[in-house]
Amino acid sequence: MRTTVILFFTLFSLVTFAQNYDFGKISKEELEEKYNPQDSSANATYLYKNRKTFFEYQQEKGFELITEIHERIKIYKQEGFNYATKEVNLYKSGNDDEEFSNLKAYTYNLVEGKIVDEKLTKDGIFESELNKYLNQMKFTMPNIKPGSVVEFKYRIKSPFISNIDEFVFQHDIPVVKLEATFEAPEYFKFKLNTKGFLFVSPNVEEKRDRLTFVSKTMDRGFGQVGTKTHSEEIEFKKKISKYNLTNIPALKEESFVNNINNYRSSVKYELSYTDFPNSPLKYYSTSWEDVVKTIYQNPNFGSELDKSGYYEKEIDAIVSTVSDPTQRVALILDFVKSKVNWNGYYGYYTNVGVRKAYKDQVGNAAEINLMLTSMLRYAGLSAFPVLVSTRQNGIPLFPTREGYNYIITYVRLAETIILLDATNKYSAPNVLPFRTLNWQGRVMAEHGGSQLIDLYPNEISKNSLSFMANLDENGNLNGKYRAVKTNHEALLYREENNNKNKKDFLDQLENKLGGIEISDFKVENETDLYKPIIESYNFVKENQVDVIGGKLYFSPMFFLKINENPFKLEKREFPVDFGYPTNTSYKIVIKIPEGYKVESFPEPLMFMMPDNLGSFKYNISHQENLIQLSVESQINQPIILSVYYDALKEYFSKIVEKEAEQIVLTKI
Template sequence: MLQIRTTVFLVLFAMAFSLNAQNFKFGKVSEEELKETVNPNDSSAAATVLYRSKKVRFTYNQGAGFTILTDVYERIKIYDKSGFDYATISQSLYKSDSDIESISGLKAYTYNLKNGKVEKSKMDKSAVFTTELSKYRNEEKFTLPNIKEGCVIEFQYKITSPFYYSIDEIALQYDIPINQQEISVATPEYFNFKANMKGYLAVSPKHSAKSGNINFTNKNRVSGKGLSTTSTTYSTQNIDYTIHSADYNMTDVPALKEEPFVNDINNYRSSVKYELQYIKFPQQLQENYTTTWEAVIKKIYKSDGFGLQLKSTRYFKDDLDVLIGKTSSPAELMSAIYFHVQNHMNWNSIYGYYTDKGAKTAYKERTGNIADINLILTAMLQEAGLEASPVLVSTRSHGVPMFPTREGFNYVIASVEIDGQQVLLDATNKYARPNLLPTRVLNWFGKKVRKDGSSVSINLLPSQLSEESVQMNVDLDQDGSLNGKLRHTNRYYNAYLFRNKYANSNEEDYLEKLENRNNGMEISNYQIKNKEGVGKPVQESYEFVLDKQADVIGDKIYFSPLFHLLQTENPFKLDERKYPIDFTFPRRDKYMINISIPDSYKVISKPEDMSIAMVDGIGSFQYKMLGEGQNLQLVVDLKLNHVVIGAEHYSYLKEFFKNLVEKQTEKVVLSKISSNGTTESTGKGR
């Protein structure tokens, strides 16, 4: 009996080992993979990475030195049409002067099950496109052929990079599940890299070491004596060195799920970033790279594309003299310089803290990248005698720079000290203004760079509440329709967002979208104030007619007093949350609704008042109904005072919005008045 149990155990163990150690060979897609209709661990997944391999290694070529080779291989199962996008693959390729990353050995196939047989479709070379995204980056993109529901795709290629000092961040988590992945990074002992982990997955790489070898061929010329000719001799030299490897072997990696109010979901994607600390070759001095914020900032500041641009001022001297002559205080001078640069320059949509064209050329051509424009702004402020400094920033889409690295930044703005107060400036957006930065920049903190190259962290998050207020007067008809007038006012960041989205739009198109967004209302007598008046509130007003805003059942009418403005869903649905909640900026929503009910009806039930507040002053909500007779007034006031709320407060926030939504969806109940002045029914409605 014991022998039988032992045999069964060994068989089961062997089967389990075989399944876990499945050998994924390019071109060997099974019927089982094609027949799979859903991911067993995530039924919502539109696709699944069945297997993924990424191997990063260094190779040495005499004359060229070290280069980085990255071998990429992926096999992906696509379940339905919503997963078709995963059949388009893009790869960023960096370049600098004559150095450029390249792709070779690209192979890609699609597999479908047709009449019980595996059908294989090869991707044609014409499906591969290379696009120049910027001065520093190309993109190679390809789409696999014959994509259908249930298909499996696979592709492989090699990236060759001359940038031996930089290993691209390696994502360990996708937007879809990954069944199995094998990631390896092998670096020579001469390059000391530090691995920085990001995300919430528990990742424990396996470290190992092995020997590597470099063969040098030395060429020697020996001159003969007298009439004898010069002879050439060759010798070889072998150098042994150690290769350090880190292997990340992972199974059943969950998809990174998008959640509401996240600054950028990629900031929380599990990944590993290798940051070069130093290079030390035999018989050579150690070359140190970024190890502290101080070292990072000083290296950036000393570069020609950054610090040198602040010293060149002659090209704008005449314009600056005019601005100085028109102002009488530091605050006026700062504003004058800011609005001059904002109006004079046009952003070319390229990010960067190093100038693209150079400040002088950009000023002459009136166009440039982020650094061109904001370093011009900083230089003019400094030349005018103001206490101005550049501020290095990472945009919301670029992530939060948690570790000292030059790659952690991709943007630069300006700061000025006026009467002891710090003012932040970005002249690249036509609707920004002093202390109102483009929302792409509102990302935790920046590094203000002083004139000696030192730096200090500064908070980029705004504290002023951005207000959206609605005042609405409506007449409710017996059939449940509304006739009303509405005034909608947006202030501060709400006004900024409105202008960026709608300032240049056609009014007819805008009104059509507004009507559709509000359940098909009919709008008339539309007026708008301060549509392009930067710094002023945007104010819209119009009259409208809107059907089906109340339920008429028998002798009763039921309606939410917020009508089409109510919030019907709690945006926070998950049981728990790992990521901070980011509202971009603090906000306040105010509603005042004046309602006239039909003369033949009487209020028999209305929502009770509510006032709730969150812990630590995070937010508050007030709901109050006033009035009597045929006139009601609803006042709603929602405040979210903090920009970023830690995940530890998620349960409170979820409960807060649950109460908010429930209160907004509560009904006012009207009952028809009989001829003798009483209600025709004593029921209190549903």
């Protein structure tokens, strides 16, 4: 009995010690842990995450928003070292900016059985200005190695009381313990928006608090002049929401997800209105119409769109040559792309302004595409700016200005609409950069109205390959390859390859195709965006058959076949986002070696996904010494919902299986 009691208290003390989340109270057990027991594949784990956001009152400034962060992270492998670097974005507007303070950070390692800590010094802290709306504080923890634990805490003071950052509960690595608190005085009324598949619910309570106001008055008593101090206390209620979660699984990247953050479990507190004593209600919660109106009325948007004097002569010269609206759109798009280079900055507000961007021939996304919209209007076309959230920014689920981060252009013609983006040198009408293909954009009318428009293209992008080859009895293959790519397939090819060194490109291609030897390589229409990309070359590839018992076995698709199903999960909760509909086709002709005949070859096959989401066709025939194969795979929708995941997974599984089927040749 005594042994049992001692064992119980020993275990209890170990658990208590391991769960001490006070700053600096790192245990040997945490440092000795080699992997996460719930997820052995994790490179790192949040042992503890704590965030508290609340309002603090200063008589000179009023209420300010305070956020305090405390994080403890265990790093298992070198691949997890990036979690030892923290980037904190700080908003600014005019004379107001967020303040970063009270940073305290240590790295802990186990050295000869003892815990050794190393403090973050100034050498590891970096401040930078990202743009005129954002500063960034970045720090990198010292002496990181596999097995380290890093811990840091800091404080952010913000004058932007309506801008509450999301409370994020699920991360790319597991979380052992998470605590989050949001406190708001009764004067602030918030709406709670939730996101993600992990269920979270706060524990809500109310407490009383008080504010103290101090005032000074002149005191002229008994012929003396002095100052008299008065203080007054006001009691108020505050609402406290607490979240307490344990063992949160990692949210891991999957194939064909537009942005994993769209599905990350989080909550967003949106300020609806303020209700202070003896003051009228002030509304903050916005509709999308409010968002559009606010953006349009900003001098860095609407006023910039109205400017035209800086380009009129050039546009007059362009439109004088053509009257067809579609041709005018294309010519003006090409003019802007050739005139102004994109500096890589996103945003829907101009930075230096359209005039200066035009003069200097460089600008951000807003300057370039507002300029484009203005020019199209000047040319007599019905053109409007479109608010877009790029794939990296996520899907704007709630009406906030932060929901969008980019601008493109919309043109309405008699029978069609055209979407344009002049930031990308290889874009064309209705062929937008891949980063912008993200659900819906918001077309902005001149007087604050808006409408949604689908950003995904309807027109299929094609990749048509032809392949003529001679096969010898030793399994060596030589022949000609040709690929024709249209729309987004052509755009992506130009983006990835046009600026590459040709030798480096060919080396990479030969390695990618398993040691193929390429000669007479040629690409047509590299810069002619209104024609397809045509890539062709001659090739030699050895050992393409298995020789068993004097028979030759090989897949007629050789190195072109799909070897692996990209969809491996048993269950998927996220939509599959291909970005655009595609058609991939192969026309293959194989001349078999003399003295051989076809003993057997795959059967033709055709199958479809439900609701016409996609189809696959496989037709093969042979005549004398020639084998002819036609394969076509088509995905008709850019997004396939998760309810179709099983069908999609089976679709690709069948393709992999079919393309691996072999032809058998035997000697005559």
